[in-house]
Amino acid sequence: MKRGGRLDLANACLLFLCTSMYLGTGWSLILFSFPIAPQLTVDNYSLQFVPQVQAATRFFTWMTAVMLLSSGVLAWRERRTALLLYPLVVLLAVVVATLLTRIFIFPYNAEMAAGITSPERLREVLDAWMRMNRIRVGLWTVQWLFTLGYFVHRVLRAEHPAAKRLRVGLSVTARREAHA
Numbered sequence: 001m002k003r004g005g006r007l008d009l010a011n012a013c014l015l016f017l018c019t020s021m022y023l024g025t026g027w028s029l030i031l032f033s034f035p036i037a038p039q040l041t042v043d044n045y046s047l048q049f050v051p052q053v054q055a056a057t058r059f060f061t062w063m064t065a066v067m068l069l070s071s072g073v074l075a076w077r078e079r080r081t082a083l084l085l086y087p088l089v090v091l092l093a094v095v096v097a098t099l100l101t102r103i104f105i106f107p108y109n110a111e112m113a114a115g116i117t118s119p120e121r122l123r124e125v126l127d128a129w130m131r132m133n134r135i136r137v138g139l140w141t142v143q144w145l146f147t148l149g150y151f152v153h154r155v156l157r158a159e160h161p162a163a164k165r166l167r168v169g170l171s172v173t174a175r176r177e178a179h180a
Contacts, residue, residue, distance in 0.1 A: 015070040019067070025056065040168055045116070045126070046115070057109065071091040074086075085148060090143050090146045093143045109129075
């Protein structure tokens with residue numbers, strides 16, 4: 001299979017779709033869900049929180065596996081090019097976000113799903129959960145930016161063939177850029 005062909009492009013597009021879904025979900029949490037956190041009580045938090053988080057967990061578990069595979073394949077396919085950095089950063093950010101989720105966020109999810117009856121404990125858990133999610137949204141933003149960067153790099157390479165880039169001082173050797 002020719003590197004940089006349609007299957008590689010489809011894989012990169014799939015990765016961009018997945019990173020975009022995480023980006024949108026994360027920023028919608030911060031912009032629209034976090035501001036109502038002070039209004040949540042032990043009587044109403046569950047309806048606002050538990051079903052949505054459980055559904056998201058089921059969906060994003062599968063999507064994360066797709067992202068790991070997709071970014072790994074993209075990194076392998078670009079291993080001898082200047083584009084390698086992009087899928088490697090995405091892969092690393094997916095791994096770190098997944099570890100953050102499993103180690104820190106899932107225990108808070110489980111505690112909220114089990115039912116919190118103390119207003120003080122609810123405030124502690126929500127504050128910690130939102131803090132961890134802000135970090136995770138930062139990682140999701142990095143994933144999206146580096147996936148976008150991959151496409152921007154490819155477009156710029158296509159618009160400026162290697163010989164032209166070398167004259168204007170862009171740093172990538174011509175032999176590595178033949179597949180753009």
